[in-house]
Structure formats: structure tokens, C-alpha cells
Amino acid sequence: MPRSILEMRAITKTFPGVVALDSVDLEIARGEVHAVVGENGAGKSTLMKILSGAYQRDAGSIFLNGKPADISMPADAIRQGIGIVYQDLPLVPALTVLANIYLGREKTTRLGRIDRAIHLARYQQLCDSFGIYLAPERRIRDLSVAERQLVEILKVLDRDAQVIVMDEPTATLDQNAKEALFQTARQLQAAGKSFIFITHFIDEIFEIADRVTILKDGRRVDTLDIDKTSPQEVVAMMIGHSPRDMFPEKTNTASGKPILQLRGISVGDRIRDFSMTLHQGEILGLTGLVGSGCSDIGNLIIGNLAYDRGAVMLDGEPTRISSPYEAIKRGICLLPSDRKGSGLLLDFELAKNVSLSSIDKISPRQVIQFKRERQIAADFIEQLRIVTPSARQRVRNLSGGNQQKVVLARMLYTDARILVLDEPTQGIDVRAKEEIFLLMRQLTDQGKAILFISSEFKEIAGVADRGIVLRNGAITAALERDDISEARLVAAATML
Amino acid sequence: MAMKRQENGQNRLSALMKSLSLQNMAIVYVFLILCVVLALSSDAFLRPRNIINIIRQASVVGVLAIGMTFLLSTAQFDLAVGAQAGFTGVVILLLIPVIGFIPALFASLCIAVVIGLITGAIITKIGVNSLVTTLGTLSIIKGLLLVLTDGRILRGATPELRWFGSGEILSIPFPVIAFLGLGILGEFVLNYTRYGRYLLAIGGNREASKLAGLRVDEIIISAFVLSSICATIGGIILLGRIYSASPLGGVGTEFIAITAAVLGGTSIFGGEGSVWKTVVAVLLLQVLGNGFNLLNIGANYQELIQGFIMIGAVALYTYQRRRQ
Numbered sequence: 001m002p003r004s005i006l007e008m009r010a011i012t013k014t015f016p017g018v019v020a021l022d023s024v025d026l027e028i029a030r031g032e033v034h035a036v037v038g039e040n041g042a043g044k045s046t047l048m049k050i051l052s053g054a055y056q057r058d059a060g061s062i063f064l065n066g067k068p069a070d071i072s073m074p075a076d077a078i079r080q081g082i083g084i085v086y087q088d089l090p091l092v093p094a095l096t097v098l099a100n101i102y103l104g105r106e107k108t109t110r111l112g113r114i115d116r117a118i119h120l121a122r123y124q125q126l127c128d129s130f131g132i133y134l135a136p137e138r139r140i141r142d143l144s145v146a147e148r149q150l151v152e153i154l155k156v157l158d159r160d161a162q163v164i165v166m167d168e169p170t171a172t173l174d175q176n177a178k179e180a181l182f183q184t185a186r187q188l189q190a191a192g193k194s195f196i197f198i199t200h201f202i203d204e205i206f207e208i209a210d211r212v213t214i215l216k217d218g219r220r221v222d223t224l225d226i227d228k229t230s231p232q233e234v235v236a237m238m239i240g241h242s243p244r245d246m247f248p249e250k251t252n253t254a255s256g257k258p259i260l261q262l263r264g265i266s267v268g269d270r271i272r273d274f275s276m277t278l279h280q281g282e283i284l285g286l287t288g289l290v291g292s293g294c295s296d297i298g299n300l301i302i303g304n305l306a307y308d309r310g311a312v313m314l315d316g317e318p319t320r321i322s323s324p325y326e327a328i329k330r331g332i333c334l335l336p337s338d339r340k341g342s343g344l345l346l347d348f349e350l351a352k353n354v355s356l357s358s359i360d361k362i363s364p365r366q367v368i369q370f371k372r373e374r375q376i377a378a379d380f381i382e383q384l385r386i387v388t389p390s391a392r393q394r395v396r397n398l399s400g401g402n403q404q405k406v407v408l409a410r411m412l413y414t415d416a417r418i419l420v421l422d423e424p425t426q427g428i429d430v431r432a433k434e435e436i437f438l439l440m441r442q443l444t445d446q447g448k449a450i451l452f453i454s455s456e457f458k459e460i461a462g463v464a465d466r467g468i469v470l471r472n473g474a475i476t477a478a479l480e481r482d483d484i485s486e487a488r489l490v491a492a493a494t495m496l
Numbered sequence: 497m498a499m500k501r502q503e504n505g506q507n508r509l510s511a512l513m514k515s516l517s518l519q520n521m522a523i524v525y526v527f528l529i530l531c532v533v534l535a536l537s538s539d540a541f542l543r544p545r546n547i548i549n550i551i552r553q554a555s556v557v558g559v560l561a562i563g564m565t566f567l568l569s570t571a572q573f574d575l576a577v578g579a580q581a582g583f584t585g586v587v588i589l590l591l592i593p594v595i596g597f598i599p600a601l602f603a604s605l606c607i608a609v610v611i612g613l614i615t616g617a618i619i620t621k622i623g624v625n626s627l628v629t630t631l632g633t634l635s636i637i638k639g640l641l642l643v644l645t646d647g648r649i650l651r652g653a654t655p656e657l658r659w660f661g662s663g664e665i666l667s668i669p670f671p672v673i674a675f676l677g678l679g680i681l682g683e684f685v686l687n688y689t690r691y692g693r694y695l696l697a698i699g700g701n702r703e704a705s706k707l708a709g710l711r712v713d714e715i716i717i718s719a720f721v722l723s724s725i726c727a728t729i730g731g732i733i734l735l736g737r738i739y740s741a742s743p744l745g746g747v748g749t750e751f752i753a754i755t756a757a758v759l760g761g762t763s764i765f766g767g768e769g770s771v772w773k774t775v776v777a778v779l780l781l782q783v784l785g786n787g788f789n790l791l792n793i794g795a796n797y798q799e800l801i802q803g804f805i806m807i808g809a810v811a812l813y814t815y816q817r818r819r820q
């Protein structure tokens with residue numbers, strides 16, 4: 001039996017104006033976790049879409065178990081043992097776990113009724129053989145993101161996947177869920193399954209992967225054994241020079257006057273008695289596990305979520321902001337965490353996405369100045385280093401991280417003085433993260449205030465001047481500058 | 497610098513090529529081909545008189561379709577506009593004896609605004625979807641028509657009213673001016689102004705538009721008001737052309753209006769809209785009918801062929817997009 005279960009050779013793929021992949025090789029051994037890393041737009045997702053049959057390659061070949069594989073549509077890939085765990089999790093919310101796993105492949109009795117008993121038996125066997133447990137009768141809409149991912153994994157396992165592809169599975173997971181996912185991966189690995197694992201968290205690959213392939217600008221830089229490399233080396237290969245310190249220095253000046261205060265806010269039982277003060281010129285971190293209520297705080301600040309009790313004060317004056325429109329008028333802007341659902345107009349040009357919140361700036365007397373709109377977008381493309389053929393590219397065609405930068409650009413263009421950033425670094429590569437943190441610091445130095453919401457404890461610890469930790473909608477810790485550390489944040493968030 | 501300029505020129509050329517591509521212009525090409533075929537097979541077709549006539553006949557549906565394009569751009573639609581056009585005629589004829597000509601016109605426009613506001617508010621503030629809401633308003637308006645007319649045809653259009661159907665400015669009939677004028681204005685507003693961008697953005701992603709600070713509900717309501725006003729203008733033209741108002745007048749035109757907007761490439765899922773292509777599509781449908789007359793093909797075939805064209809054009813458009 002050949003050692004490698006999958007080999008992709010000299011894969012090339014171009015899009016109008018973009019060479020996404022330029023003769024890329026990837027070789028996966030049986031039972032290995034193989035990480036693929038690279039900057040935003042390096043071609044990681046494109047490579048996986050070619051493997052899954054979603055995109056057609058221009059050139060190159062794919063071998064499975066040493067034999068040439070013909071993959072020209074998703075069904076081919078599934079049949080030949082390639083399982084993709086999708087990032088946007090295409091499950092039917094109203095159906096149960098069991099129904100979702102067998103959707104479209106139902107076994108029926110002779111009368112045409114769905115034979116639940118057979119499904120259930122198969123499901124139990126599947127779970128048992130891999131040591132996974134998830135109640136088959138729960139509905140997808142009641143599951144957490146992590147549990148949905150598990151359903152996706154079970155789904156591909158049931159189709160006898162040998163290679164399981166996960167494109168940024170941890171981007172939306174918190175610490176606990178990440179651990180659980182890695183645990184599952186290890187069990188499956190022991191059972192001989194291989195993983196292709198894409199991430200922007202370099203420390204994760206040292207935790208879980210056996211080898212790592214680094215892509216840069218559509219080319220493969222190298223494939224390394226994890227034991228024989230270091231995070232510094234991997235990052236250096238990704239970005240082309242050695243990494244700097246990721247976090248900018250925190251300012252030592254005492255923070256300015258309070259501009260936004262929340263006092264005793266309650267929202268049903270989702271948020272209980274929440275208070276905070278955001279000062280001019282500071283980055284206030286707000287963290288907790290997924291579902292702890294951090295996003296709710298962001299939404300209620302901009303008037304997108306009504307609160308039952310408590311008070312909000314802007315510049316010391318009691319205020320009630322009841323819509324995002326009002327919030328922006330008063331200089332408060334939210335960067336939503338769900339970039340596809342509530343951030344972007346996917347079928348609009350990049351430039352139109354950037355200007356959306358500030359169209360009045362480019363349309364004196366109502367008429368839009370298209371040239372100026374594109375110029376502004378071009379400036380942001382340069383400043384945030386967005387990888388795109390032009391300002392007129394549809395956002396749908398950008399890579400995930402570059403899409404995130406577009407939402408960020410929109411927010412920066414509003415001139416808001418209070419920025420609420422909900423998971424702003426989701427899907428963003430290491431270098432861009434570093435740049436965004438630096439940008440955040442520059443903004444606060446200009447006197448703006450930032451509420452930085454994130455479930456990445458390390459980032460909060462590295463960037464925030466002060467930190468608040470939420471758990472089940474209540475504050476469990478408020479940490480000052482000198483107390484803020486990853487360990488303390490984790491402890492307060494999980495109450496261990 | 498020189499290179500940059502060349503690059504710029506190339507970009508512009510490729511942008512131009514793209515905007516003339518089959519995918520973007522299918523409806524326009526079909527229209528042009530049809531016109532050439534008709535011009536070759538009948539001398540009468542290209543006569544100015546015939547052309548003006550075609551546009552005039554298309555004007556009622558055309559004005560409705562322009563309003564519908566605005567609604568579709570925000571991912572909404574209104575099934576009651578045809579009935580509303582008929583309703584306008586009845587209201588005006590009933591009001592003229594009571595309050596006079598100008599006040600009656602004014603009142604009909606006020607009613608349009610109110611209908612648009614109510615429909616829009618039910619859809620945005622309460623959250624009933626536009627299919628259910630406008631099926632409801634359609635039924636209400638049809639019911640009102642029957643009640644007000646007692647099922648009979650109302651006559652008695654005054655000369656002033658007839659002017660809206662056949663009056664001319666610089667020897668161009670008023671309906672033609674209204675239709676094409678609104679078309680040009682609509683295209684400008686939808687694709688070149690702030691307000692138009694708001695409409696399209698909301699159609700593209702309502703939640704994202706809201707979080708980006710747009711007054712989503714108010715903007716959607718305003719689109720319903722605009723469409724409602726277009727329906728009333730259509731109704732006034734209709735009344736001026738046929739001099740009477742029947743309890744079923746206008747009912748059904750909303751479907752031709754939607755057909756035309758969709759043929760013109762406006763997405764029923766919002767985010768994309770072109771008023772000028774809607775105008776072309778309305779003309780296409782009208783020319784088809786006109787051509788049948790000239791070629792002595794029974795009008796009965798018109799709807800049949802209209803259906804094929806609709807599905808064919810949209811299928812082509814969708815297929816091209818999916819291949820991208």
C-alpha cells in the first residue's frame with residue numbers, strides 16, 4: 001500500500017486577473033494531520049475547492065491511493081473518500097442530527113417510509129467506532145457551532161471519508177470547543193483517517209498537526225515536519241520575512257475621559273446586570289466563551305438589541321440609541337462578527353461595500369461620484385493590503401480574510417469615534433492581524449475608543465488596556481492593565 | 497505613467513466589453529433582432545406613427561414596471577399595482593363631479609401615498625412578507641372596485657382627462673413622454689444616486705444594510721410609496737386612453753410589469769436593477785404584440801410566446817451567471 005493516501009501534483013488555477021494556484025503540490029500520508037497555512041489569498045481554500053470538485057483545475061493531477069483520481073464535481077470527491085467539513089455548515093436547521101446526516105440518502109422500507117431504525121443503528125455504530133457522542137434526536141438549530149461541526153464530521157465519516165478537509169474550523173470556535181475538536185481529530189487519526197487542516201493560528205498546528213505545507217501567493221513554499229520546525233520559521237515562510245512581535249506596545253498614558261458608559265444593563269436572562277465604562281483613547285477588551293453574551297453587548301450598544309433595564313450614557317449624558325442608524329449618527333459603529341450574514345453585500349463590488357456606511361461622503365447633492373468611490377476603495381486596498389484584482393471585484397470572489405478587511409475598511413471610513421469590533425480578526429492571517437492591532441492602537445492614539453470583543457484570550461491579553469470577562473451573560477472579572485493575562489482571562493471565562 | 501494610462505484604457509475597454517456582453521444585454525439584443533425582423537417583413541413597422549403607437553400602448557404597463565423595478569431592487573414586490581391603476585380611474589371619475597378635476601387628481605395621488613405607506617409599514621414594521629401582504633391588498637382593492645362601481649363600467653371622462661391619454665407636447669403624446677421620462681429618471685435615481693444605492697444595498701443584504709446604518713424600514717416603505725405613485729400615474733394614463741373605468745380595469749397588468757422587470761435583468765432577490773432595461777423589456781413585449789398584428793398572427797399566441805421568451809431570457813441569464 002502506498003504511504004500517501006492523497007497526492008495533488010502541479011495544480012494550477014487562475015481566475016480573471018488572479019493566479020490563485022501556480023503548480024502547487026500537496027501530499028497527504030495515511031493517518032496524518034496535515035496543516036496548510038498561508039496569508040489571506042494565498043490559495044488555501046481554492047486548493048481545497050479543487051480537491052472537493054467545487055472548482056475545476058486548469059492543470060495538474062490528483063492521485064488517490066496512488067491511482068489517478070477523476071474529480072470533476074463534488075459527488076466524485078465524496079465517492080472517492082474526500083470529505084469536506086464546510087465552514088458555513090450547510091445543514092438544515094429544522095431537522096435532527098440523524099435526519100441531516102442521512103439527508104438525500106435515506107433508506108426506506110418497502111412502503112417508502114424512511115426507515116429510522118436502520119439509520120439509528122448505523123449512527124450508533126458510527127459514533128461507537130470513533131468514540132464520538134452526540135444525541136441523534138437533537139435539532140440542528142439547537143446545537144452550538146462546535147456541535148454542528150461534529151455533525152458535519154459524522155456526515156463525511158458515514159460516507160467513508162479517508163481524507164477529511166477542514167477549512168478554518170477553529171475560526172468560530174472558543175477555547176473549549178477547540179480542545180474538543182482536536183480530541184475528536186486525534187481519535188479519528190488513530191483510526192487511520194487523514195486530515196487537511198487550514199488555520200491562521202500558528203500555535204494550533206504545533207498542537208495538532210504532523211506536517212505543514214506553506215503557501216504563498218499561490219505557490220508552495222515548502223512542506224515541513226512539525227518536529228523539525230518552529231512557529232517562527234513557519235511564519236517567516238508565510239510572510240517572506242521574520243515575524244515581528246504581534247502585539248503593539250500598550251500606551252502608558254492614563255486613559256481619557258469616559259465616553260460610553262453602560263450601567264446595570266439586563267436583557268432577559270441573556271445579559272444580567274452588565275456595567276462597563278469605555279474611555280477615550282483606550283482599547284477595552286470584552287471576552288468570554290462563545291454564547292457568553294459578548295456579541296449581545298455589541299448589538300445593544302448600537303441599538304440593534306433592546307435592553308429591559310439599565311442605562312447608557314454617552315459623554316456623560318443619558319441616551320437611548322434605538323437603531324444602528326442613530327448609532328452611526330452619533331459616532332458609534334459596529335463591525336459585526338458574522339461577515340457574510342450581516343457584514344457584506346457579497347454580490348456588490350468591493351468599492352460599494354466600503355462606502356456603504358458613508359455614502360453621503362461621496363454623494364454631495366445625492367449623486368454618487370463613482371470615481372471617488374473607487375479611489376477611496378483603492379486607498380484602503382493599499383492600506384489594509386487587500387488582495388484583489390481591482391476595486392470593482394465582487395466581494396464574493398475575495399478570500400475569507402480579504403472579505404474581513406473589506407468590512408473593516410467600511411468601518412474605518414465612517415470616522416466613528418467609538419468602534420465596537422466583534423471578532424475583527426476572524427479569518428485574518430498573522431501579518432494582517434499584526435497590522436490591524438497596530439491600526440487599532442493608532443486609532444486610540446487619535447482619541448478614539450475601541451471595544452474589542454473577541455473569544456481569543458491571547459489577543460485580548462495582548463492588545464486590550466483593560467478587560468472584562470463574561471460568562472453566561474454576567475461579568476466574572478474586570479481586569480486592569482497590569483492584571484490582564486491570558487491565564488486570568490481563561491480562568492474567569494471558564495470558571496475553572 | 498504612460499503605462500498606467502494604457503492600463504486604465506484597457507480596463508475601461510474590458511469594462512465596456514463586459515457591459516455589452518450577452519449576459520448583460522441579452523434582452524436588448526433580442527429586442528433589436530426582433531425589430532430588424534419586423535422591419536424587414538413589414539414596411540409599416542418603422543413608420544414613426546407605428547413606433548409612437550407602440551410606445552403609447554406600452555406606457556401603462558411601462559410605468560407600472562418602472563415602479564416594480566424599484567421594489568424588486570429592494571427584494572420586495574407588489575401584486576396590487578395593476579388593480580390600483582384601475583382603482584385610480586374609478587376614484588377620479590367618482591370624485592370629479594364632487595370636487596372637480598384638479599382636486600380629484602390630487603386626491604388620487606394622496607391615496608396612492610397612503611396605500612404605499614400602509615403596505616410598506618405592514619411589511620417592514622410588522623414583518624408580514626410582501627407576497628401575503630400584497631395578495632391581501634390586491635383583494636381589498638378589487639373588492640373596493642366592485643363596491644364603488646357596483647360592478648358597472650363608469651364613463652364620463654372629461655376632455656382634460658383625455659389629454660392624459662392622447663394629448664401631445666411637441667407632437668409627442670403625453671403617455672409616451674411620461675413613460676420614457678419616468679424611465680430615464682428612474683434609471684438615474686436607481687443607479688446613480690444615494691437613494692438608489694440604498695435601495696440596492698437593502699436588496700443585496702438587508703441585515704448588513706441595517707447594521708451599516710441605513711434606515712432600512714423607511715427606505716423600503718418609500719419604495720412602496722414610489723411604486724404606488726407609479727401605479728396611480730399608470731391609472732391616470734389608462735383612464736385618459738379608454739375614457740372609462742371598469743371594475744376589472746388594470747387587474748393583471750402587475751404580472752406583465754413583473755415579467756418585464758425580470759426580463760430586464762432585475763433580480764427578484766434584490767440587489768440588482770436596471771430601469772432602462774425594464775423599459776426595453778416592456779417595449780419588447782409590446783412589439784411582439786404589434787408584430788403579430790402586422791403579420792396577421794392571432795393575438796392569442798402572444799401570451800404563449802411571451803412565456804417562452806421570459807423563461808428563455810432568464811434561463812440564459814442565470815446560466816451565464818452560474819458559469820462564472
Ligand SMILES: Nc1ncnc2c1ncn2[C@@H]1O[C@H](COP(=O)(O)OP(=O)(O)OP(=O)(O)O)[C@@H](O)[C@H]1O
Nearest residue numbers: 015020040041042043044045046397398399400401
Ligand atoms: N471565485 C473566484 N473568483 C475570482 N477570484 C477568486 C475566486 N475564488 C478565489 N479567488 C481569488 O483567488 C485567490 C486565492 O483565494 P483563496 O480563497 O484560495 O485564499 P485563501 O488562502 O483561502 O485565503 P484566506 O486565508 O483569506 O481564506 C484570492 O486572490 C481570491 O481573490
Ligand SMILES: [Mg+2]
Nearest residue numbers: 044045399400
Ligand atoms: Mg480561505
